[in-house]
Amino acid sequence: MATTAIETPSTPKEKVRDWTKPAAMAIPKEGYFNLEQGRYGPIFPKTPACYGFSVVAKIKPGREQALRDYGAKIEEAVEGSPNVLAPLKLHYLRWVLFDVGSGLHFMYQGIFDTDFDKYLEDAVALFVQTGITTAFVNLEGWPEDWKTNLQAVIHFFREHQCSSFLEYGEYPYVSAEEIKKALKLKAAFSNMLDLMQ
Amino acid sequence: MGIMQQSREISGVLTEASDSLDLEDLQHFLMSRPPARVARYEFLHFRNGTGGRTWLAGLIDKVGTAKAVGANIVDSRWVTVGFTWNGLRALGLDETSLATFPEEFRQGMAARAAILGITGANHPDQWIGALESSSLHAIAILFARDVAERERCRQEHERYVKNCDGVELLSALDLEAIPPFDYAHEHFGYRDRLSQPVIQGSGEVPTPGSGPPVKAGEFFLGYPDEDGPATGMPQPQTLSRNGSYVAYLRMEEHVGAFRNFLLEHGETPEQQEWVAAKLMGRWRSGAPLVLTPDKDDPSLGADYSRNNDFNYKMMDPHGYGCPLGAHTRRMNPRDTAANMNRRKMIRRGGTYGPPLPEGAPEDGLERGIAAFVGCASLVRQFEFAMNVWANDPNFHELGNERDPIFGTQDGTFDMTIPKRPIRKKITGLPAFTTIRGGAYFFLPGIRALRYLVSLTGGC
Numbered sequence: 270m271a272t273t274a275i276e277t278p279s280t281p282k283e284k285v286r287d288w289t290k291p292a293a294m295a296i297p298k299e300g301y302f303n304l305e306q307g308r309y310g311p312i313f314p315k316t317p318a319c320y321g322f323s324v325v326a327k328i329k330p331g332r333e334q335a336l337r338d339y340g341a342k343i344e345e346a347v348e349g350s351p352n353v354l355a356p357l358k359l360h361y362l363r364w365v366l367f368d369v370g371s372g373l374h375f376m377y378q379g380i381f382d383t384d385f386d387k388y389l390e391d392a393v394a395l396f397v398q399t400g401i402t403t404a405f406v407n408l409e410g411w412p413e414d415w416k417t418n419l420q421a422v423i424h425f426f427r428e429h430q431c432s433s434f435l436e437y438g439e440y441p442y443v444s445a446e447e448i449k450k451a452l453k454l455k456a457a458f459s460n461m462l463d464l465m466q
Numbered sequence: 467m468g469i470m471q472q473s474r475e476i477s478g479v480l481t482e483a484s485d486s487l488d489l490e491d492l493q494h495f496l497m498s499r500p501p502a503r504v505a506r507y508e509f510l511h512f513r514n515g516t517g518g519r520t521w522l523a524g525l526i527d528k529v530g531t532a533k534a535v536g537a538n539i540v541d542s543r544w545v546t547v548g549f550t551w552n553g554l555r556a557l558g559l560d561e562t563s564l565a566t567f568p569e570e571f572r573q574g575m576a577a578r579a580a581i582l583g584i585t586g587a588n589h590p591d592q593w594i595g596a597l598e599s600s601s602l603h604a605i606a607i608l609f610a611r612d613v614a615e616r617e618r619c620r621q622e623h624e625r626y627v628k629n630c631d632g633v634e635l636l637s638a639l640d641l642e643a644i645p646p647f648d649y650a651h652e653h654f655g656y657r658d659r660l661s662q663p664v665i666q667g668s669g670e671v672p673t674p675g676s677g678p679p680v681k682a683g684e685f686f687l688g689y690p691d692e693d694g695p696a697t698g699m700p701q702p703q704t705l706s707r708n709g710s711y712v713a714y715l716r717m718e719e720h721v722g723a724f725r726n727f728l729l730e731h732g733e734t735p736e737q738q739e740w741v742a743a744k745l746m747g748r749w750r751s752g753a754p755l756v757l758t759p760d761k762d763d764p765s766l767g768a769d770y771s772r773n774n775d776f777n778y779k780m781m782d783p784h785g786y787g788c789p790l791g792a793h794t795r796r797m798n799p800r801d802t803a804a805n806m807n808r809r810k811m812i813r814r815g816g817t818y819g820p821p822l823p824e825g826a827p828e829d830g831l832e833r834g835i836a837a838f839v840g841c842a843s844l845v846r847q848f849e850f851a852m853n854v855w856a857n858d859p860n861f862h863e864l865g866n867e868r869d870p871i872f873g874t875q876d877g878t879f880d881m882t883i884p885k886r887p888i889r890k891k892i893t894g895l896p897a898f899t900t901i902r903g904g905a906y907f908f909l910p911g912i913r914a915l916r917y918l919v920s921l922t923g924g925c
Contacts, residue, residue: 306581308570308849356804387854390846391804394693417697419846446863 286442292317293437300432307386309423317438319360321380324429328373332407333366336375339404340364346399353399356391358382360445375408382444385430393422486689487532487667487682491708491911494535495546495607496685496812496840497668502544502609504616504642505816507714507836508623508635509595509905510604512556515924517632518603519557522547523919524626525606531912544609547915548712548907550574553603558924559705566701567908570845571711574600575904582849583857588874588901595637595716597903602636605714605907613642639716639836644821649752649768652817652835653719654742654871654898657752657767661774661798663810675775680810685842686710692807705918708911712814712838713848716903717872719835722828724898731892736761744883745870747794754794759787777801785884790862793871796855802862811847812840834899844906870895 294316296302305312313320328336346353363378396402397416405411410429412421440448494500512518528545535544549557551572555564570578576590576598584590590598608623610616620638627633644651650659664672666679683691687699688707700706732738739762743749749758752767756776766772779801782788788795800806819833841847855861856869859879868879875897883890910918 306578308581308845308853387858390808390850394805394808417694420698444863 288440288443290441291437291439292441293435296432296434296436298432298434300430307384309386309389310427312384312386313432315384315442316433316436317441318380318433318436319382319438319442319444320384321378321433321436322385322426323431323433324377324426325431326375326408326410326429327371328366328375329407329409333373336366336404336407339401342400342404354395356388356395358388358445382446385426389423389426390419393419487665487686488708488911489533490531491913492532492686493546493710493909493911494530494532494544495712495814495838495909496710497532497665498535499814500530500535500544500609502611503647504610504613504640506608506610506616506620506641507639508606508608509597509602509637510606510627511601511634511636512553512603512632512925513634514632515556515558515921517630518553518924519919519921521627521630521633522557522915524630526912526915526919529912529915530609546605546607546609546909548605548607548909549918550602550604550905550907552600554908554918556603556925557918558921559918560923563701563705568700568843568845570849571906571908575713575906578849582852583868583874584852584901584904585874586876587897590904593901593903595639595903597637597714597716597905599636602905605905616640616642639818641816641818641836644817651750653721653819653821653833654724655750656742656746656748657750659813660748660752660767660770661794663812665812673770673774674772675777677806677810680807683842684808684810684847685812685840687842691842702917705910705914707914709914710840710842710909711844711848712840712907712909713844714836714838714903714905714907715901716818716836717834718832718900718902720828720898720900721822721833723896727896727898744789745792745881747788747792755788755792756782757787785882786886789881789883791864791867791870791881793869796861796869797851797872799855809847809850810841811851814838814840832902834902840909871898874901 296314296316299311300313301311302314313322357379358381360380360382361378362380363376365376365378367374367376393402396405402415402422405415405425411425412418415422415425489497510521512521525545525547529547530544551564551567551574554567555561564572575582576593579585579588579590596602606623608616608619610619624635627635644653649657651657661676663684664670664676664679665685666681668679670679672679681691682689683696687709688696688703690696728738728741731741739749743755743762748754749762749764749767751762751764752773753763754766754773754776756778757763757772758766759782776782777800778788778795784790785792785795798806803809815835815837817833817835820831822829822831822833839848839851856873859866859868861867864880864882866878866880867882868875870881873879875895877894877896879895881892881895883892
């Protein structure tokens with residue numbers, strides 16, 4: 270497996286990640302165990318559910334439908350270009366609207382294979398390119414100069430990020446790439462066996 | 467890195483430069499190399515603002531501009547100067563302006579060591595030359611044609627510094643090319659300078675495979691970059707316009723350890739060259755593995771019309787030619803990475819220390835390369851390359867691998883070499899290099915230097 274070191278007597282314990290056993294991880298309030306700085310701020314650790322964020326923000330008044338319309342827009346964008354979100358190394362995305370008594374809020378939940386910090390610039394470039402960021406102009410606090418001020422965009426994401434306190438993975442730490450490779454391999458074997466008949 | 471010598475970039479460069487690049491204001495350093503075989507880097511401290519400004523005032527006319535060096539004017543205008551954030555303050559820059567400089571430059575490289583992956587034996591605690599100290603204010607790069615001239619420059623500068631009351635030499639490094647002198651290479655024997663970006667408007671033509679010219683704003687402040695018009699320039703603009711940032715790294719090369727490694731992993735000279743090639747991504751001749759995976763081709767290595775004309779995703783997706791974690795594949799992932807036009811950097815620098823003759827045992831003398839990485843945004847360009855490409859053990863999903871040449875190796879990382887039928891995996895890679903010092907400098911334009919001289923106050 271490319272993403273896990275096989276345990277041998279000399280492999281340091283912290284390098285071994287076992288995908289064969291489902292695992293859960295409780296996370297401290299700050300979102301990390303030890304403060305480790307990335308280029309733009311603290312890094313949140315890899316969990317059995319890989320990496321991810323849950324960004325929560327209030328919606329500007331009257332903007333609900335504008336935001337909902339982005340569902341169709343992004344569906345179209347991905348259909349037109351299925352690999353368009355590849356740089357984000359996503360497993361899953363969930364965009365949710367909710368009101369629990371303090372006005373309509375938006376939650377952007379993503380599970381991906383790269384820590385928050387590493388590909389931020391690429392993510393923002395992608396958002397701009399696919400129009401995803403244009404959805405965010407409907408959120409309170411979103412910087413006006415988002416097109417040219419990367420720092421402000423990063424600040425928005427970090428300020429609105431809510432850390433998990435528990436994450437669970439059925440196949441811990443496995444990347445989307447690995448999963449796709451395994452599925453392709455399975456399909457190829459299956460074909461091969463058919464041809465051997 | 468590599469030797470200082472008459473560079474191929476000199477011929478024809480900047481003669482047809484567009485008007486948009488302010489060649490008389492830009493320092494030459496990232497635009498072109500002067501025909502110098504040797505150099506000396508002097509790291510300075512300003513005890514007071516007056517001393518620092520006096521020193522700078524007397525040097526401005528010696529600072530090489532893009533126009534002067536490009537025209538190959540034979541004069542002594544081959545000095546390059548740069549300042550740390552602390553250095554700008556020491557010269558008298560006000561706190562409001564200081565606060566407009568980017569976060570990573572304000573912190574300095576030493577404070578960002580963990581982010582860069584410069585840990586363990588590479589950590590600033592182990593650095594020499596006081597580069598990690600907040601007392602580091604400036605760098606003066608003195609270029610010279612030969613050692614004798616460099617010695618004259620050193621003495622001249624020493625006298626000059628003495629006369630500028632309040633300026634102190636913290637440390638220095640002497641650089642010179644090592645034989646053979648007919649091409650640029652470093653102590654491990656690898657041919658160098660094969661892949662450099664070309665700046666739009668410089669008049670230079672990129673070698674095939676190097677990609678189109680890159681917008682000037684990726685390297686110089688105040689110009690449009692690959693994303694659009696210049697934004698977020700530090701204040702005042704007089705200071706930041708035509709300036710650049712450089713990340714400096716002094717990297718010791720453990721030649722004995724490297725050669726022993728090759729002997730250990732290759733039974734014949736051909737096999738040893740193969741191992742050396744797989745670590746780097748090119749044969750030591752410079753020939754790219756993607757184009758010639760099984761045997762070396764020195765004429766390809768020396769041929770600029772071919773030696774950079776390849777990519778990875780299309781031509782070598784699994785790394786059978788160039789391993790996924792090899793140095794050149796990490797430092798320039800080509801078509802396997804997004805937004806590569808925002809990740810270009812200009813490298814400068816050279817070798818220091820005496821060469822270790824082939825077959826001679828390790829002599830314990832320090833030798834290596836002193837390199838500068840030039841860009842308009844340290845966090846986006848240089849720090850990204852260190853954090854995401856060089857020192858991320860999961861680069862390309864490899865799991866437990868860092869850059870074999872340049873990454874921080876502590877004996878626990880691996881190197882996978884894809885091979886049919888079974889891949890070769892080297893475990894416990896030793897450290898071939900150690901970072902002995904580093905710093906972030908700002909290289910102002912000429913008008914900016916005059917602005918700094920006009921300040922008052924300071925430490």
